[in-house]
Each structure stands twice: as C-alpha cells, then as structure tokens.
Amino acid sequence: MAKSGDQHQQYSSMEVEGESSGTRDAKGKTPIMEAPLIGKSGTHLGNGDGGAGVKRGVGIIDFVVRLLALAAALAATIAMGTTDQTLPFFTQFFQFRARYYDLPSFTYFVIANAIIAAYLVLSMPFSIVTIVRPLAKAPRLILIIFDTIALTLTVSAAGAAAAIVYLAHKGNTNTNWIAICQQFDNFCQRSSGSVVASFIAAVLFILLVILSTVALKSH
Template sequence: MGTNEQTLPFFTRFVRFDAQYDDFRSFRLFVIVNAIVCAYFVLTIPLSIVHIMRSLARGTRILLIILDTVMLALLTAGASAAASIVYLAHNGNSSTNWLPVCQQYGDFCQVASGSLIGSFGAIVVFILVILLGAIALSRISKHRL
C-alpha cells in the first residue's frame, strides 16, 4: 500500500490526475499501523524463541499476550478505516454524490484491495497467535498446580 499510486492522463500530456495512498488519511493510518505491527513482530521473535526453549517463562508470556492483543486492536482499526475508503472507491455513495472511482483508477483499487486482504489475513494470524499463547499459558498453570 505504501507505494500505491496511479496516474491518469487527461486530454493533454500536461494535465494528469494522480491517485496516491497518502491522499487519504485512512490509507496513511493503515500504512503506519501495519509498519508498527511488523516492527513489533520482528522485535518479539527472539522472545518467542525463548518461550519455545524455556516453557516455564510465565510472566513474559502474559506480557506477550497483552501486547499481541493491543497490536491486534491497532491492526483491526487500521484495516477497518482503510476498508471503508476502499468500499467507497468501489461503490461510491449516491446520497452524497460520490462516484465510484475504481472505474478510472482500476490498478490503484486493486493494490488497495490486495493490501486489505493481506491485513485481514494478518488479523486472523494474530488471533491464532493469541489463542496459542493462551493455551500454552494455561498448560504452564496446570503443571504448576
């Protein structure tokens, strides 16, 4: 999404219409949130490896589950904001006279839609990571009792 842009030539070569991701604040939010979540994933990989090696690290597992939940909320908010703009770009809004722009900017809309699909896939992965972390934490608690 961060490199998404499309230029349409008009009647002359001097007049062109541009569509870029940073023209929309929702898309900017989407890119920033995805960058934060990717950085978080990269930074927590070593901690996750420690959890695999040392299964009794309970305190940091709880911290990871809490931080994973925060990142899930951020990712969901960013993807939802971007999804509303993509929906308007595809369908428009007749009551406010907003026309669908995906007829003119087809490539721009395809890249935006593909980015959203990837982001919603990451949301599913985050949910699975949180569930697996909670299951592992419950197993640790059972062994200690």
C-alpha cells in the first residue's frame, strides 16, 4: 500500500509538471502567434519603400524627358530664328529674301518656343525634388499644371507655323498663294525641321503630364 501511495504521488507530481510544462509551452507559443502580425507590418513597410522607389524612378524618367523636351524646344527656336535666305538673282534695288520675322506666325513660333525652353530650365529643380523626395505631392502638382500650359503653348505655336510651312510647300491656287519652296529650299527645310522639333517637344510634354498624373494617382 505504501508503494501504491508513492506511485500515486509520483503520478500526481508528473501530471502537475506536465500541466506546468504545457502552460509554459502555451505561453511560449504566444510570440509565435504574434510573429505573422510583425511580418505583416514589415511587409507593409516594405511596400511603402517600394512605392517610394517607383515614384523615384518616375522622377528620374521625368527629368530625362524634360531634358529631351528642352533640346527639342531649343532646336526649334534656333532653327527657325536663324532661317534667312536670299536668292542669288537680285540687284541693288530689287531682291528676293525670306526671313522668319517677315511672317507673324513664325515670329510667334520663335517667341513661344523660347518661352517653353526657359520654362523647362526653370522646372528642372522641381523635377530634382521629385527624385530626392519622391513622396512629395506639391512639386508634382506644380509641374503638371505648368506642363499642361506649356503643352498648350507648344501645340498652338507648332500648329500656326505648320500652316505657313504647308502653304510654302503646296501653295493655294484659290487665293493665289504660290509655293515658294522650289526657290527658297533652304528656308523651307529649316522651317519644316523646326516645326517637327516643336511637335516632338509637344509629344514629350504629353508624356510629362502622364508621368506626373500617374505619380500623383499612386499616392
């Protein structure tokens, strides 16, 4: 009987130890249950960092496209602003000469593209800010507003100049406008090239507006 009592005590002590160890195991499992929560928050932070990285990439693309648009606007301004051709057959009192400022549309074209080029230079710091601080909304909002205005100015200037270039190449028999590009070939080539460059700048401005819109929408 004494032995059975001792065995009963041993069994009881083993059960108590089992319960206490089970309790410790249950307590030990508590951090394991919290681990997915920590993992979720870590994943959330990772997504935020990834979003900032994507916006920084958009800012870099914006800066590169802005440089290309600046090159196109400068090329259009210089090409049209230096367009001047005089035909070889002339006398002291009579000569044939074509200059950009003889046509108001071409004058407007040169002024508009010069303004656009100056704006692109001034917009570079804001584009750099979008790279350094990709989550900032204000610089992107400023850029999208002024890029839209610059796009409108570019399209209007290029369209006005394109109409004159078309008349120079094709003429208009109904209004007795004769085609002059057979005589003023250099004048027509330079003016046509400048109009093409201006339209390229307009396409790049459309891309800039899209990039800024996507970056703002993803906030």
